[in-house]
Amino acid sequence: MHFASDNTAGVAPAIMAALSAANAGHVASYGADAQSKAVVTRLREIFEAPEAAVYLVPTGTAANALSCAALTQPWGAIFCHRNAHIEEDECGAPEFYTGGSKLVLVDGADAKMDPQALRRTIAHTGRGGIHNVQRGMVSITNATEAGAIYTPEEVAALCAVAQEFKLPVHMDGARFANALVSAGCTPAEMTWKAGIEALSFGGTKNGCMGVEAVILFDPKRAWEFELRRKRGGHLFSKHRFLAAQMAGYLEGDLWLDLARHANAMAAKLSAGISAVPGAHLLHPTQANEVFAAFPRSAHRQLHAAGAAYYLWPFDQSLEGEASEPLSARMVTSWATTEEEIATFLSHLK
Numbered sequence: 190m191h192f193a194s195d196n197t198a199g200v201a202p203a204i205m206a207a208l209s210a211a212n213a214g215h216v217a218s219y220g221a222d223a224q225s226k227a228v229v230t231r232l233r234e235i236f237e238a239p240e241a242a243v244y245l246v247p248t249g250t251a252a253n254a255l256s257c258a259a260l261t262q263p264w265g266a267i268f269c270h271r272n273a274h275i276e277e278d279e280c281g282a283p284e285f286y287t288g289g290s291k292l293v294l295v296d297g298a299d300a301k302m303d304p305q306a307l308r309r310t311i312a313h314t315g316r317g318g319i320h321n322v323q324r325g326m327v328s329i330t331n332a333t334e335a336g337a338i339y340t341p342e343e344v345a346a347l348c349a350v351a352q353e354f355k356l357p358v359h360m361d362g363a364r365f366a367n368a369l370v371s372a373g374c375t376p377a378e379m380t381w382k383a384g385i386e387a388l389s390f391g392g393t394k395n396g397c398m399g400v401e402a403v404i405l406f407d408p409k410r411a412w413e414f415e416l417r418r419k420r421g422g423h424l425f426s427k428h429r430f431l432a433a434q435m436a437g438y439l440e441g442d443l444w445l446d447l448a449r450h451a452n453a454m455a456a457k458l459s460a461g462i463s464a465v466p467g468a469h470l471l472h473p474t475q476a477n478e479v480f481a482a483f484p485r486s487a488h489r490q491l492h493a494a495g496a497a498y499y500l501w502p503f504d505q506s507l508e509g510e511a512s513e514p515l516s517a518r519m520v521t522s523w524a525t526t527e528e529e530i531a532t533f534l535s536h537l538k
């Protein structure tokens with residue numbers, strides 16, 4: 190019963206096979222090889238963005254932090270949700286790689302920024318002139334850190350607010366595939382057609398070993414991004430092995446199939462939990478993460494049975510009154526099985 194994170198899943202077999210197939214002979218390094226160039230072409234096709242600049246990096250944190258550095262100045266504010274990964278889980282990487290940008294937090298249900306709250310927060314920022322951080326950029330996460338998604342219309346509404354202040358918008362798409370198949374739109378509709386300027390396109394959580402693509406839909410910042418990637422230590426010399434993963438991931442729309450499976454397993458788990466007396470969902474299950482509360486006694490039973498998942502927030506204790514509800518996050522992946530779901534639910538009573 191492995192629900193701690195999609196980061197704990199292995200590599201999808203077809204992607205491991207693509208890695209192995211790439212391990213032949215000598216090829217150009219640092220992204221100059223044919224497969225690296227082919228991946229750029231393929232991603233431009235998928236996003237209907239023939240002029241986009243595309244760069245592979247090894248982690249989502251690198252993709253996010255380098256994207257922020259490309260979109261804002263050190264004195265710029267990065268407007269994001271208060272539970273955004275760039276705020277809560279990247280150890281200050283965005284602040285570090287931007288040279289000191291300040292993350293300015295915005296509220297909204299289900300870790301989705303509310304457009305009115307965003308407008309108020311941006312308007313409030315920088316009014317003091319030289320004495321304040323300036324308005325820099327906006328970053329949104331899709332699927333969100335609460336397992337919800339933004340529809341293309343919701344993305345467009347936030348981008349329209351950002352555009353009122355002439356701010357670029359980044360999307361943390363560590364779980365982009367999960368959001369996309371849930372929304373049922375095209376990659377272009379979810380991104381540049383809605384106003385997104387830079388996308389962290391996730392592969393790692395959805396079956397790759399470790400690869401993310403930064404897609405700059407306006408290539409004007411391309412060369413600066415390349416310099417920042419190299420200077421940040423994120424330009425792989427044996428780049429073919431990042432490209433091989435991404436090529437295998439995109440081959441035959443495998444990336445969409447993997448996300449559909451993860452989402453379907455989360456929907457199954459979510460429906461099962463909802464049917465248990467004393468259990469309830471904390472956020473809508475719209476991608477591959479389930480947030481729910483249920484009695485401490487059930488958590489004890491699940492932990493005793495070996496279930497792997499996080500109490501959420503982490504610092505809740507299994508010690509205490511048995512009937513008290515504790516909240517938890519369960520994450521499904523391409524590797525989740527129906528048997529795992531059934532076993533988990535059998536212990537939730």
Ligand SMILES: Cc1ncc(COP(=O)(O)O)c(C=O)c1O
Pocket residue numbers: 196247248249250251253274330333334361363364393394
């Ligand atoms: C929403 C989100 N963005 C970014 C990341 C960062 O990815 P990484 O841990 O590969 O740096 C994660 C990690 O799981 C994440 O959940």
Ligand SMILES: C[C@@H](O)[C@H](N)C(=O)O
Pocket residue numbers: 193194195196274278
């Ligand atoms: C750090 C932790 O939040 C990780 N990003 C996950 O979603 O599992």
